[in-house]
Amino acid sequence: MHNTLEWADIVIVGNGIAGLTTAVEARRFAPDTRIAIITEQCHPTINTPALKQFAIGRLTQEHLLAYPAGTERTQRIRMVNARVEEINAQDKFLGLRGGYTFGYGSLIIATGSRPNGLPAHLPGREFDGVLTLHRLQDYLDLLRRLDGVESAVVIGGGAHAIETVMSLLHHGVEVSWLIRGKSFLSHMLDHTASEMILENTRNAGAKIALKTELSGIVGRVGSVVGVITNHDKMIPCQLVLVCTGTSPVTTLAEHCTSPMMHGSGIYVDDQFRTSVRDIYAVGDVAARKDPQTGVYETRAQWYSAVLQGRSAAAVVTGHHELATQSMGVPWHATHVADLYMLTVGNPLRMLEGATIVTDHSKNKYCRMTVIGDRLVGYLSIGTAQPDSLAIKSIIDEGLSIRRIKKALLKGEFDARKYFSQRRSQAALDMVTSGKIPVVKPISYPMAPVRSFPVVAHHPSHAPIIAAQYGPAVHSSTTSVSTVSAIANMKTLHAETFDTSLVVLSSLADQPTMHDLERDTRPSTGNIAVPSRKDIESMLLPLPSRTVTRSLWSYSDKTPAVKARKSSFPPPEQRQSEKTNFLL
Ligand SMILES: Cc1cc2nc3c(=O)[nH]c(=O)nc-3n(C[C@H](O)[C@H](O)[C@H](O)COP(=O)(O)OP(=O)(O)OC[C@H]3O[C@@H](n4cnc5c(N)ncnc54)[C@H](O)[C@@H]3O)c2cc1C
Structure with a gap:
């Protein structure tokens, strides 16, 4: 190890929720280990999702603390307020701003994300206000x-x-x-x-x-x-x-003496290991393989950062069996005014052989992506809350939805009954306790990612669907102009659709993904x-x-x-x- 003034067995960069959770959990697993957090943030870890409550005066600054004040001291976590500028992976030390160095046994990068802001060239971006x-x-x-x-x-x-x-x-x-x-x-x-x-x-x-x-x-x-x-x-x-929107802070992967695989996020495996020995990444900055596509993706979400911190702590302290293997597909639940919004998986992503079914009535909309009898994506907007974790579990475990398809679509799915009948104790526990179970990865057919924003039942096929799901199932009428678009889309993507479904959109209609506008930070709140x-x-x-x-x-x-x-x-x-x- 390099001759540095200070060192710790476990060094964490960043005191966001991922960093502090890793430290606190590591202390639980390893009471005598030296743990340090080096962060450039000038305040203790806060509950960032609660900033919206703070903004409307619902919470005070004190309420924002994610852990009780003084947690770092009581947990004997050494706090260093500095910016880490580089990693020397061979000699296992960090270079801090000001020329200081800090040695590590295991390093956890928890540098989070930064806001995308406005384009650098935009006139007037420097004005006060x-x-x-x-x-x-x-x-x-x-x-x-x-x-x-x-x-x-x-x-x-x-x-x-x-x-x-x-x-x-x-x-x-x-x-x-x-x-x-x-x-x-x-x-x-x-x-x-x-x-x-x-x-x-x-x-x-x-x-x-x-x-x-x-x-x-x-x-x-x-x-x-x-x-x-x-x-x-x-x-x-x-x-x-x-x-x-935000982007992961991958600067340290770029300033590491050994090549660290990264792209949009630092690539990690199921144990949060990066491609460099003894270096891990957690939270917004960590990119794991999406179980449905095999593509590395970050999951900039509060609860995900907490779970990742816990798992990484188990791994670095040698308790591999306690690390969560996979967190399954992403899910996003939020409450906008009087509407609840839920997405599980990526409802807009088209996987090979997928069909889409929708149900739309006043103040209620549901869209499901299904392959055979398996659900792979779910979107619901309405005044009632579907059971998000149960639906996530159905997708993660690849369970058959043959008997519950209609109930899922109508938002009438009874998770407790379903899991009792399946005798899936793990899933039932999850539904009743709110704990996320360990997910065994299932394989999905890999197909090029495509987004189809407007999907509805073709009028000529609507009665078939309506008969299957009852009279309230949404069907739409088609204008002359969309018919040619339908023909085009069917030709282009016919292999991905069930004959009872067509895409009512032209390619030009599809929303463009603007990196600048893409908000990678899902919301779990009201x-x-x-x-x-x-x-x-x-x-x-x-x-x-x-x-x-x-x-x-x-x-x-x-x-x-x-x-x-x-x-x-x-x-x-x-x-x-x-x-x-x-x-
Ligand atoms: C305003 C806001 C609202 C949100 N609302 C929700 C919500 O409703 N629901 C939800 O699920 N998620 C929400 N999120 C996202 C959620 O808060 C994040 O996913 C989570 O906090 C990420 O935690 P983190 O520890 O990975 O990163 P961060 O909280 O970004 O922490 C990173 C830390 O690393 C430090 N750091 C970075 N680089 C260096 C360096 N080189 N040297 C030293 N220190 C460094 C930073 O100073 C910071 O302390 C919200 C986020 C924001 C900003």
Whole structure:
């Protein structure tokens, strides 16, 4: 080992939830081991998903602590506040900013993700009042400014953006929400699902502009006074809030003396080992193989970071048997105003031989991707909550849905009954306890990834489906213009579809995946109810070993919080102010 001033058996870079969970769990497994965290963050680990509650005044700064204050001290975790700049993998030490070094036995990279922000060349991005929301400091900055703000522009097409829109509405701020693509969460939701969520948000008071991006930001004496869109429209505002997704911080993989495999994330195996000996990666920065596609993907999600931290701690302390082998397909549950949204797997991804079935009624939509009698993707929007973990388990374990297909589609699936009948004690335990079981990887046919945003039953086949699932199953009428598109799509992708289903979309209609706008941070929480008068909210629980509630309870309603009364002048007055706006 290199002759460094300090060293530890286990060194963790980053004190986000993945880093601290790894340290705390490692202490549990190895009481006498030297554990250190080196982080550039200037505050203890916070519950980042709860920042949205903080933004609406539901939580104080103290409430944000992810672990009780002083945990690092009581757990004898050495905390070093510094930026790690490089890894010497041969001599096993880290180079810190300022020329210091720190030796390690095992190294865990938990450097998380950073916000994508605005393009570097965008005119006006430096004006005061342009905020990228990601860290605690950004939220403190936002809250300090809100008093003088009448209108704000939110940029981004993902969960973070909609949370921000709802928070601002709660504060009585007028919101214009600009989405670069033609839908909301375009990599997870199809057109129908996206429209339901957007409609809900419009009803809450937001002005939403799709296919709209910034051409520039206008300022006066250094402060933002408006934005110019790509449609040459000026939108006056005092705040521009940037929520354009995140990217994993892979800098240390690039600055390692041994080649460390990375791409969008640092590649790890099922035991969180990177391609370099004694170096592991966890949390937002770690990319594992997606069980359905075999492609390395990060999973930027709070609970996933917690589970990964626990598993990595078990591995580095020699308790391999306690490490979670696979976390199965991703799932994402959130609550937008009065609608629940759930995606399990990737509902838009087309795997070979897959068919899509949908059910749509007022305030309720379900879309399932099925191969044979196996469910591979699930999307649901509605006022009720499907059992997300049960559905995840069905996908992860490759269970037959032959008998429950209709119930799943209609949101009437009784998980307890199903798992009792299957005598699947592990799954039943999971459904009742909320614990995620170890998942045995199952093999899926690998096919090129394709996204088909708008899928519905072809009218001529609709009766067949309707007979199978009952009268409420959605079918759609087809316009002349879409018929040729259908013909094209059928020719292009005929092999992937059941004859009873067709794609009602042209290739040109498909949402483009904008890296900038792709919000890689799934949300497991409750987004503020869009009432000016009151707001119902939630608090994510602290990570604990015994999860006794279903993950849906992350969205449990807590007592209503009174929103600040809007200090807006009447609409007519605001309009005249806008038209007289001096630049
Ligand atoms: C505003 C916001 C809201 C969110 N809401 C939700 C939600 O509702 N549901 C959900 O599931 N997920 C949500 N997430 C995502 C979730 O919070 C993350 O997936 C999770 O916190 C990732 O934890 P992490 O420890 O991997 O990374 P991070 O929390 O990003 O921590 C990384 C740490 O590494 C440090 N670091 C980085 N590079 C270096 C270096 N070179 N040297 C030293 N230190 C370094 C950083 O300072 C930081 O302390 C949200 C995230 C944000 C930002």
